[in-house]
């Protein structure tokens with residue numbers, strides 16, 4: 001399998017069916033894929049709706065947290081359960097456009113295997129409220145300044161990356177907002193790609209402007225600390241025993257790669 005599309009959802013019952021249709025339309029015939037929804041303790045009809053769709057969509061899988069653990073934990077659950085080498089994430093409310101995934105996929109396929117690449121969506125024209133757009137603009141500016149992640153829209157839900165890369169990253173609540181900085185810390189590369197963004201048609205936003213501010217500052221300090229406390233060995237050298245010629249001799253194999 002090529003690609004696992006991981007979608008965290010909380011109370012998105014009405015948005016799911018159209019989103020699944022769009023994902024299939026974008027990926028059918030292009031890649032071998034699965035769609036992994038991670039329900040995070042929804043109290044609406046999300047699980048029923050997903051079960052109904054799973055019966056008619058063979059590539060759809062449903063994972064469920066029994067209690068609400070947050071968007072980052074749901075993404076991690078999906079990535080861990082994923083069967084493909086590559087992961088695409090997107091929001092479950094339909095604001096991200098699945099039609100952007102093929103371009104991201106093509107870019108990923110052209111890139112060398114090392115260093116590992118994350119492609120981050122960049123919502124050129126955000127279709128959110130004025131307060132959310134400005135809140136996000138300020139958060140991205142502060143984040144970019146303090147973390148030097150060179151990513152204009154770190155919070156965009158649409159991203160594509162190797163599964164193994166994500167699983168190497170430190171995990172904490174709301175780490176999904178810091179993925180570019182964490183990937184750079186791991187020796188990876190991040191490229192931003194302009195993507196479409198749409199108005200939420202159904203359901204309500206789960207995040208207000210101020211509810212993330214306090215903990216967001218603590219997260220930012222935590223990621224700054226993580227980035228400072230990193231040591232990379234650079235080239236990895238494996239020293240192998242050459243048993244054919246002389247049991248005590250060693251042959252040095254220089255692997256032209258980084259540790260990752």
Ligand SMILES: Nc1nc2c(ncn2[C@@H]2O[C@H](COP(=O)(O)OP(=O)(O)O)[C@@H](O)[C@H]2O)c(=O)[nH]1
Nearest residue numbers: 008009010040070071074091092093205206207
């Ligand atoms: N699994 C999980 N998903 C969540 C949670 N909160 C939000 N989401 C999902 O994360 C995505 C983005 O949330 P949304 O409310 O649209 O945020 P906004 O676009 O910033 O207003 C949507 O798919 C939500 O269903 C949560 O606590 N757990």
Ligand SMILES: [Mg+2]
Nearest residue numbers: 091093095200
């Ligand atoms: Mg949204």
